[in-house]
Amino acid sequence: MLNSGFTQNSYIKRFTSGANLKLGLDYYISRKATIGIVLSGFRNQSQSPILNNARITDGSNVITSLNEAQLNPADRVFKNGSINLNYAYKFDSTGKELTANVDVISYHSALNQSLLNNTFTPSRIFLNGSVLDSSLPSTINIKTAKLDYLHPIKSGGKVEVGAKTSFVDTKNIADFYDVIDKKPVPNYEFSNNFNYKENINAVYANYSKDFKRLSIQAGLRFESTDIQGIQLGNKLIKDSTFSRSYSNLFPTFYVLYKLDTTSTHQLSFSYGRRIDRPDYQSMNPFTYPMDRFTLYGGNPFLRPTFSNNFELSHTYKNTITTSLEYSYIKDVIRETIEQGTNVFYSRPGNIGEQTSIGLSVSGAFQPAKWWTVQFYTVVQYNKFVSILYNQQLNNAGTYWFVGPTNLFQINKSWSAELGGVYQTSVYMGQFVTIPVWNMRMAVGKKILKDKGTLKLNVSDLFYTNQPGGDIKSLANSTA
Numbered sequence: 001m002l003n004s005g006f007t008q009n010s011y012i013k014r015f016t017s018g019a020n021l022k023l024g025l026d027y028y029i030s031r032k033a034t035i036g037i038v039l040s041g042f043r044n045q046s047q048s049p050i051l052n053n054a055r056i057t058d059g060s061n062v063i064t065s066l067n068e069a070q071l072n073p074a075d076r077v078f079k080n081g082s083i084n085l086n087y088a089y090k091f092d093s094t095g096k097e098l099t100a101n102v103d104v105i106s107y108h109s110a111l112n113q114s115l116l117n118n119t120f121t122p123s124r125i126f127l128n129g130s131v132l133d134s135s136l137p138s139t140i141n142i143k144t145a146k147l148d149y150l151h152p153i154k155s156g157g158k159v160e161v162g163a164k165t166s167f168v169d170t171k172n173i174a175d176f177y178d179v180i181d182k183k184p185v186p187n188y189e190f191s192n193n194f195n196y197k198e199n200i201n202a203v204y205a206n207y208s209k210d211f212k213r214l215s216i217q218a219g220l221r222f223e224s225t226d227i228q229g230i231q232l233g234n235k236l237i238k239d240s241t242f243s244r245s246y247s248n249l250f251p252t253f254y255v256l257y258k259l260d261t262t263s264t265h266q267l268s269f270s271y272g273r274r275i276d277r278p279d280y281q282s283m284n285p286f287t288y289p290m291d292r293f294t295l296y297g298g299n300p301f302l303r304p305t306f307s308n309n310f311e312l313s314h315t316y317k318n319t320i321t322t323s324l325e326y327s328y329i330k331d332v333i334r335e336t337i338e339q340g341t342n343v344f345y346s347r348p349g350n351i352g353e354q355t356s357i358g359l360s361v362s363g364a365f366q367p368a369k370w371w372t373v374q375f376y377t378v379v380q381y382n383k384f385v386s387i388l389y390n391q392q393l394n395n396a397g398t399y400w401f402v403g404p405t406n407l408f409q410i411n412k413s414w415s416a417e418l419g420g421v422y423q424t425s426v427y428m429g430q431f432v433t434i435p436v437w438n439m440r441m442a443v444g445k446k447i448l449k450d451k452g453t454l455k456l457n458v459s460d461l462f463y464t465n466q467p468g469g470d471i472k473s474l475a476n477s478t479a
Contacts, residue, residue, distance in 0.1 A: 004064075005057035006293060010050060018044035032091070038084040046076050052291045065127070066120040069291030071114035080107050095152040100145075107140040114179075117292050131179035132187065132195040134288065136172075142169045142278055157209030168198040176285045188236035192286045194300070194413045195230045206252075215257040223275070229300045231285055240374075242300060248275065266315040274309065278302040278333055297347045304329045305350075320363035325380075329354040334429030337471050338389045351393070351429050352386035370409045378403040382427045397427035417442040425469070433469035438462070439470040 019042065026036040054067040082105040089098045113136070118129040148162035174192040177184035206219035224247040233239040252272040259265040278299075287297035307329040315321045336349035358380035366372050383396035405419035420439035425432055439462060444455040 003059050005061060006054065006289075007053055008054040008294065010052050010290075012048060012050050014046065014048045016044065018042060018454060032089055034088045036084075036086045037043075038086070039082070040084075041079070041081040041083075042076045043080075046078070048076075050290065052167075052294070054291060062123040066124065067293065068118045068120070068270060070116045070288075071290060072116070073111060076109065076111040078107070078109045080083040080105070082106070095150065095158070097150045099148045099150075102141070103144045105140075105142040105144075107138075107142075109138045111136040115289060115291075116331075116358055117289075119292070122319075132190075132289065133177045133179055133184060134190070135175045136286075136288075137282075138170070138172045138284075139170070153209075156211075157207065160206040160208075161204065163203045164201070166198075166200045168196070168280070170194075170196040170284075171278045172281075172284050172286065174288070176288070188234045189362050190286075190288055191234055192237070193232035194284050194286065195232070196227070196280060196283060196300075197229075198225070198227045200225050205371045216257040217252075219255040220250045221252075222383060223248055223250065225304075229283065231300070238303040246304075248306070251273065252406055252409075264317055266318075268311075268313045268315070270309075270311045272309050274307050276305040276307070276333070278304065278348065282333070282387075287345075293343055295343060295345050297345065299347050299349060302333060303350050305332050305435070306330045309333075316363075317407060319365065320361065321360075323360045325356070325358045325360070327354070329356070332384075332429070335432055336388060336402075337474055339474055349388065350386075351384050351388070353384070355381075355383045357381045371409040372409075374405040374407065375403070384427070384429055388430065388473050393430060393473045395427050395430065395432065395472045397425065397432065399424045399426045413443045413446050417444075423471065430472050430474070432472065436465055436467060438465040 020040075021042070022038070022040040024036065024038040026034055050071040052067075052069040052071075054069070055063055056065045056067065058064050059181055069204045079161040082103060085102045087100045091097065112132075113133040113134055117130070117132070119127045121127060125226050136193045143475060144164065144166040146162065146164040148160065150160050152158045168356065172192075172194045174190065176187040176190040178187050179185075201221060202221060202223040204219060204221035206217065208217040209215070224245075226243075226245045228243045231237075231240045240454075250273045252270075254268070256262040256266060256268040259267060282298050283300050283302055284298040285300045287295050288294050310326045311323055312325075313321055313323040330353060331350040332354045333348055334351050336347060336351075338345040338347075358378055360376070360378035360380075364372060364374045377400070379398065379400050381396070381398045384393060386393045401421065401423045403419070403421040405417065408416040408418070410416060418439075418441050420437065422435075422437040423433075424435045438460045440457070441461060442455055444453050446452070447454050
């Protein structure tokens with residue numbers, strides 16, 4: 001029996017600007033040895049005002065109240081600075097080489113925003129309102145060191161070995177204030193202070209060799225990871241910590257066989273076990289509201305994603321490739337939606353198992369000298385199985401994607417592009433999206449004696465890329 005309903009529309013605008021800088025210098029110590037330094041950085045500034053309109057209904061679908069929430073972020077500044085020191089030593093003319101890299105990277109972001117929340121009757125009579133201000137500074141420091149050695153073999157082929165270590169230290173602060181009578185009052189429900197440390201050590205070995213028609217490559221990587229999270233408390237929330245350590249092996253294998261001497265037909269097979277770690281912001285436990293019904297937050301207990309990936313491909317004249325792919329993935333990280341008491345929680349979570357089988361075709365051909373068609377299409381079956389918020393999740397289905405691009409060379413100076421994509425419903429984690437399509441076009445002209453190009457792009461030409469869909473394991477919900 002339906003007791004109530006909740007419908008929300010979100011309107012988001014994004015404005016971005018930025019600048020990048022990169023300087024490098026190499027010094028040749030001798031004919032065999034080179035040392036270098038690279039300095040780089042960027043400063044990005046963005047604004048993303050968000051307007052959420054919500055309609056609350058009763059069991060008979062009669063509107064009981066309206067809610068308007070306006071999130072006004074001030075300029076978000078994201079800064080990065082890095083230093084790279086590198087060294088290379090060539091032992092002899094056979095190709096034996098030792099390389100070393102040391103990187104020190106620092107990221108800083110600052111965001112101040114204000115959330116205005118107003119509730120109205122169905123006839124738009126004002127009932128109540130609130131203002132929540134916040135300051136969200138964040139710092140990420142990364143230090144890495146890597147050593148690689150390349151050793152060619154006289155009989156052909158080569159062996160590569162290496163080692164890498166990395167240290168990550170992040171500091172995230174969330175200060176929230178309820179504005180009451182124009183005065184800020186600390187909000188300890190959302191305020192937080194989270195520190196995260198990570199150390200990864202890895203060693204690897206790789207062997208590769210080319211024969212007349214056969215090429216092979218095999219590798220093995222060992223990784224050891226130690227992480228620690230510290231959530232500092234306040235008057236409402238107690239301090240908490242967590243730590244985790246794990247080690248894993250990651251084998252890879254690749255083989256390519258040319259079916260004829262002209263390389264018209266080529267077959268390849270690859271296998272690899274991979275790890276995808278959650279990004280640092282996803283593990284940040286901060287929870288912040290988008291309106292009085294929707295809360296967004298991170299998840300410090302995210303586990304890394306492990307996948308086993310197989311691919312069998314056929315290439316024709318190095319232009320058209322057909323691939324059959326299979327993947328089995330554990331603990332895939334996706335956005336999840338949990339329904340609480342009169343509120344929805346959105347946070348990244350681990351979906352227990354994902355199985356994917358896909359067939360794709362990609363390539364390019366020329367119907368005319370002035371017309372080139374690039375294309376990619378895939379048919380893929382996805383299946384997700386998990387226990388999510390004490391509910392069984394079984395989400396499975398097949399989708400089709402096609403994305404052709406037409407390139408037109410009008411004359412020596414002018415060119416044009418017309419492309420688009422179409423995608424049926426996609427089954428992904430807790431969601432089933434609706435079919436979407438869009439078209440794009442561009443016109444370009446060479447300038448400065450063909451040394452530069454001036455280009456005009458129009459994306460989503462007919463404004464048709466309108467996402468939406470259903471949420472599984474969440475009764476009576478669409479997104």
